[in-house]
Amino acid sequence: MSIAVKSGSNLYYVLVTEESSRMLEFNDASADQRAALHPALVDRRTLLNSADPSLGRTDARRSAEDEVGGILEKFDEARDTLLVFSRRDRTQPLGHAWWRTGVGNYPEEGLAVLRDLEVESEHFTEATSKVLGRLEAAGTRLVVTRARADDSASLCGFEIAGFRRISMVMYRDLARPLSLDMSCPAVSLRTMTAAEATSYWTQFTREYTDVLIDEMRTPEFAHREAHWLADLSQQEEGLPLAIVDEESGESVGALWYFVSDSGVGSISDIRLQETCRGRGFGTATFQCLEARALEAGTRFLVLGVACSNQPALRLYRKVGFEATSIELRRRIGPS
Missing domain, CATH: 3.40.630.30 (Gcn5-related N-acetyltransferase (GNAT))
Incomplete structure (x- = not known):
């Protein structure tokens, strides 16, 4: 079936098949997998940070390295999760999700920040559903994430998954x-x-x-x-x-x-x-x-x-x- 979703001023059609919706396995990343994913996480965080034009490329990367390195070096399994996706018929990872629970000034509110989600578009719905299920089981009530304003694919995927655009950062x-x-x-x-x-x-x-x-x-x-x-x-x-x-x-x-x-x-x-x-x-x-x-x-x-x-x-x-x-x-x- 195809799902139509309006993302901003554009209308997208996403093909979701029964086969593609049940093709992934989900496993918590081991310490070795976290280390192996470190460069990719830094690259993706650098790309997101570079949406801030006041940061040069060097500063955007340095900020990403500090953030990713700090969390992975002090990985708190009670709050931090790095989930690896792979196809059931293959061992090579297809993507990952990275989030932290219990953030904010009031942990009792159940706020979680989805820091990164990378997976092929045909598996986005299944991956997001798995992430939300894990978060709900952990007591999360509100999930927050961020995407570049020019990243139509991610914005579209999140809106299909029921996320709502709340606010935007604008620079002059x-x-x-x-x-x-x-x-x-x-x-x-x-x-x-x-x-x-x-x-x-x-x-x-x-x-x-x-x-x-x-x-x-x-x-x-x-x-x-x-x-x-x-x-x-x-x-x-x-x-x-x-x-x-x-x-x-x-x-x-x-x-x-x-x-x-x-x-x-x-x-x-x-x-x-x-x-x-x-x-x-x-x-x-x-x-x-x-x-x-x-x-x-x-x-x-x-x-x-x-x-x-x-x-x-x-x-x-x-x-x-x-x-x-x-x-x-x-x-x-x-x-």
């Missing part, structure tokens, strides 16, 4: 100048007053809780995580910034922006008052931010956005951001 290379839109209103950025900041964090906590619930997190976790993040962030000076309409002198929105240790400008939140949306204030804010970032020597801007937030996606693409990686999630076990 400031070496490519943004064409100024002179029709936009003039805006500036300033540190918020204490009263403005208090109002902002109250609104942020409420809205971020709703976002986390929409991203398949439990209400209890979402509430705790949103308050934890807000409390932690308020310890940083200069956060957040008020977006000011130069004509009226009034605040029309907020921008939570900081520069990471690697020198990348990170946009954690941008919001405009409802009456100011669709009037060019969003574009004007990015024009102002880019000038500020370039003056400080920042080369890249990065942000995360929910895949369902189409108005924000349209704005980010308009001002030159490109998607680099996509996070997918699937709930398993009791709802």
